[in-house]
Amino acid sequence: MKAGANATARKRTGPQTLPDVTLSEDGEVRFLHLGTEWIQGTMLIDSPFAIELDYVQRMMAWLLFVEPDSVPKRRALQLGLGSAALTKFCFKTLRMDTTAIEINPQVLAACRGWFKLPADGPRLRVLLADAEQEIRKPVHTGQYDALQVDLYDHEAAAPVLDSPDFYADCRSVLSDEGIMTVNLFGRDASYERSLQSICAAFGEDAVWAFKPTREGNTIVLAQRTADRPTRMALLARAEAVQSRWQLPAVKWLRIFKPVS
Known part of the structure; x- marks a missing residue:
C-alpha cells in the first residue's frame, strides 16, 4: 500500500542511511512504517499469520501454477521483509522452507518483536544483507520455487532494484519450475519500463500481470519456464488455493492475465 509513489528505478550510490522503524495501530491492524506515514506492511492483530492487504495476497499468485500437494516440499525466498506477512505465510501456513533477505536490522527486530515473526530455525532464516549482492552468491542459484520481490525504501517512492540485470x-x-512475483505501481508512467525489464530477463511469454489495486499496486508474475495453463485449469487450481489457504484466488482470475 504505497499509493501515489513514482516507480522510476533509482541507482543507489554511496553508503545507505537506513531509516528508523515506527509502528502504529488502528485497533485491529498494526502498521509498519520506515520513519514516514507510508505503510510498509501490516498485521491483523487477532490473525497474525494471515495476509491482510490485497496486493500482498496477490504476491501468492504463483500458487496457481503448482500442484497444491507439492507446496510444502518447495522453497520460498522474499527480497524485503516488510512486516513479514509473506515470510510468515510461506513458513507457517504453507509449511515451506522459507528465506528472507532484509537490509535493515531494525525491520527484522520489529518483525520479531511486534509482528510475530518466529525465530530462525531449520525451515526459516532471515539474512541481513543487501538483496542485490546476496542473490548473486552461488549458494542461491536455482534454489527457490517462489521468489517474492517487494523492495521499497522509506519514501516508498520507487522499487530500489528494478533493472534488467537485477x-x-x-x-x-x-x-x-520457479516463479517470481514483484510489486510495482501499475498507474505510474514508468510501469511499462519496469515491465519491459522483467520481460527482457524472463521473456514476454513467461510474464503475467494483475490489474492495479485501488492504491495502484500492480503485481507482476514471471515464470522461469513459460507455461500457459488453460482458463479451466487455472480455475480448478484457484478453487483449490482458495479452499486450502483462504486466499481470494478465484477473484484473481478476473484481473490477472498474460502480458502478451
Whole structure:
C-alpha cells in the first residue's frame, strides 16, 4: 500500500542511511512504517499469520501454477521483509522452507518483536544483507520455487532494484519450475519500463500481470519456464488455493492475465 509513489528505478550510490522503524495501530491492524506515514506492511492483530492487504495476497499468485500437494516440499525466498506477512505465510501456513533477505536490522527486530515473526530455525532464516549482492552468491542459484520481490525504501517512492540485470539475477535463483512475483505501481508512467525489464530477463511469454489495486499496486508474475495453463485449469487450481489457504484466488482470475 504505497499509493501515489513514482516507480522510476533509482541507482543507489554511496553508503545507505537506513531509516528508523515506527509502528502504529488502528485497533485491529498494526502498521509498519520506515520513519514516514507510508505503510510498509501490516498485521491483523487477532490473525497474525494471515495476509491482510490485497496486493500482498496477490504476491501468492504463483500458487496457481503448482500442484497444491507439492507446496510444502518447495522453497520460498522474499527480497524485503516488510512486516513479514509473506515470510510468515510461506513458513507457517504453507509449511515451506522459507528465506528472507532484509537490509535493515531494525525491520527484522520489529518483525520479531511486534509482528510475530518466529525465530530462525531449520525451515526459516532471515539474512541481513543487501538483496542485490546476496542473490548473486552461488549458494542461491536455482534454489527457490517462489521468489517474492517487494523492495521499497522509506519514501516508498520507487522499487530500489528494478533493472534488467537485477531481474536476470532474480531468474537465476529460481528452479526450473520457479516463479517470481514483484510489486510495482501499475498507474505510474514508468510501469511499462519496469515491465519491459522483467520481460527482457524472463521473456514476454513467461510474464503475467494483475490489474492495479485501488492504491495502484500492480503485481507482476514471471515464470522461469513459460507455461500457459488453460482458463479451466487455472480455475480448478484457484478453487483449490482458495479452499486450502483462504486466499481470494478465484477473484484473481478476473484481473490477472498474460502480458502478451
